[in-house]
Amino acid sequence: MSKLPCDIVRDLLPLYYDDVCSTATKEDIEAHIATCSGCKLMLEKLKMQEYLSLEIIEKNKIEGNGLKSIAAFWDRSKARAFAKGVLVAASIFSLLLLGYIGLTQWNIVTVPTEVIRITDISQLSDGKIAYHVKMTDGYNVNQIDYKVNSEGDVYMVPVRPLIKSKQNYQIGLANMYDFVNLEQIRANQGVEIRAVYYGSPKKPILIWKKGAELPVANDTVKALFQFD
Ligand SMILES: [Zn+2]
Incomplete structure (x- = not known):
């Protein structure tokens, strides 16, 4: 039997295993x-524990928390970047769409x-003025924007978007008979009508002014606007 008791040997075993004890102790343990x-x-x-723990460390290195969290971080960053990209793309698309709609739909340009x-x-029997x-x-x-100033000047202002569209039909606001109902404008605006113009107030075309005699509407115009 060795001179060392078992409990002391067992206390020393880890040191022996790590090879950090003195040669004398090593010899006694052996x-x-x-x-x-x-x-x-x-x-x-x-030895077995060491082996197992090494194995666990190796395993952890491959699929353990460390790498897992790094991978998760990358995934999260990628997901975040992707979401950001989608958001940016959507924003740009919305802006472009809005811009396109604006350019083609918002009637901001006076013809x-x-x-x-x-x-x-000409004038219809009920007083409406046709043209x-x-x-x-x-x-x-x-x-057509209707503008009436306090003087009683009526302006019918034709407007279109910045990107104007070609006339596809032979009729429409760009090529038609129309009429203006002075009686109605007077009632709506509460002002005596002095003159009626078509086009930009800066450079309008006079259609009628107070006291002017207009020719009586012909049959074509009557057929369009006179229902009595
Ligand atoms: Zn022993």
Whole structure:
């Protein structure tokens, strides 16, 4: 039997296993283990534990928390970057779409007086004033804005978007007979009508002014606007 008792050998086994004990201690432990199966088993267990823990560390290195969290971080960053990209793309798309809609739908451009041709001004039996309007540039008119000032001047202002569209049909706001109902405007605006103009107030075309005598509407115009 060795001179070392088992409990001291077992306390020393980790040091022995790590090879950090003195040569004398090492020799004593080896001498003890050679004859003590219990302490030998403890040493084997120690080796096995070391092996297992090494294996666990290796495993952790591959799929363990460390790499997992790095991978997760990358995934999260990628997901975040992707989401950001989608968001940016969506924003740009919205802006482009809005811009396109704006350019093609918002009626912010007044049709220049130079391309407006007013003909066939006449009066219907109920007092409405009829006229024919045609845009000679071949583009559509999208809307007519009515402006009435306190003086009683009525302006019918044809407007279109920045990106104007070609006239696809032979009729429409850009080529049609239309009428203006002075009685109605008077009632709506509460002002005596002094004159009626077509086009930009800066350079309007006079259609009618107070006291002016207009020719009586012909049958074509009557057929369009006179229902009595
Ligand atoms: Zn022992």
